[in-house]
Amino acid sequence: MTIKADIKEQFSKLIDLQSVDSEIFDLKFQKEDFPRKLEEIDQVLAGKKTGMDAAESALKQLQVEKGEKENELASGEERIKKHEGELALIKTNKEYSVMLEQIESVKADVSLIEEKIIEALDKIELVQSKCAEEKKAFEEEVKKSDAERSLIRSEEKKVSDRLSELSRKRGALIGAIEGKLLSMYERVLENRGKHALSKINGEMCEECNMRLRPQVINEVRSHKKLVICENCSRILYAED
Numbered sequence: 188m189t190i191k192a193d194i195k196e197q198f199s200k201l202i203d204l205q206s207v208d209s210e211i212f213d214l215k216f217q218k219e220d221f222p223r224k225l226e227e228i229d230q231v232l233a234g235k236k237t238g239m240d241a242a243e244s245a246l247k248q249l250q251v252e253k254g255e256k257e258n259e260l261a262s263g264e265e266r267i268k269k270h271e272g273e274l275a276l277i278k279t280n281k282e283y284s285v286m287l288e289q290i291e292s293v294k295a296d297v298s299l300i301e302e303k304i305i306e307a308l309d310k311i312e313l314v315q316s317k318c319a320e321e322k323k324a325f326e327e328e329v330k331k332s333d334a335e336r337s338l339i340r341s342e343e344k345k346v347s348d349r350l351s352e353l354s355r356k357r358g359a360l361i362g363a364i365e366g367k368l369l370s371m372y373e374r375v376l377e378n379r380g381k382h383a384l385s386k387i388n389g390e391m392c393e394e395c396n397m398r399l400r401p402q403v404i405n406e407v408r409s410h411k412k413l414v415i416c417e418n419c420s421r422i423l424y425a426e427d
């Protein structure tokens with residue numbers, strides 16, 4: 188492809204454009220990563236919340252179980268009192284000893300229930316301290332995630348501001364580049380990302396590291412037409 192304008196001069200503008208485009212490329216890449224980072228923060232926080240909720244619901248369950256045992260205990264004690272009252276009304280020794288046995292059996296049940304209540308109290312104490320730990324961990328994570336989110340937002344803002352600045356700079360640069368050359372450059376940029384130009388480094392294409400034919404190098408150095416790397420399709424240029 189031949190262009191009318193001075194190739195050397197056009198290339199110096201393209202090189203400036205490439206440095207703008209390469210920064211835009213990196214910033215866009217960074218920008219795309221922000222939502223993922225925010226989501227990661229939310230996930231960690233949700234994990235801590237799940238831990239806290241699980242401990243709290245275990246505590247509630249234990250308290251319900253303890254309440255049930257306490258009701259059983261009260262009704263056992265009620266039965267003992269009732270039976271002890273009935274003892275006074277009993278006429279025969281046989282009935283009396285049957286009633287005593289009944290009372291003993293209820294007392295045995297009651298003492299088992301008391302043991303269960305003590306066990307439940309121990310468990311509740313453990314789970315209460317677990318709850319307090321989980322709550323503290325969650326609250327710390329809330330603070331940490333707030334700080335991380337605001338850091339990401341300020342980074343996002345910086346990136347956006349810089350992108351607008353670069354977009355203005357780009358607009359000014361492309362005005363001075365010949366249309367055919369610019370559209371060629373942009374086509375390569377779209378396919379290659381980041382760099383559409385590649386410098387000749389010794390006998391190599393700097394971007395893809397392939398050795399270039401001497402004729403290709405001569406064509407680039409003669410500044411008469413646009414030369415494309417046969418391997419990576421980038422536009423080749425040579426520094427004086």
Ligand SMILES: [Zn+2]
Nearest residue numbers: 392395416419
């Ligand atoms: Zn190449």
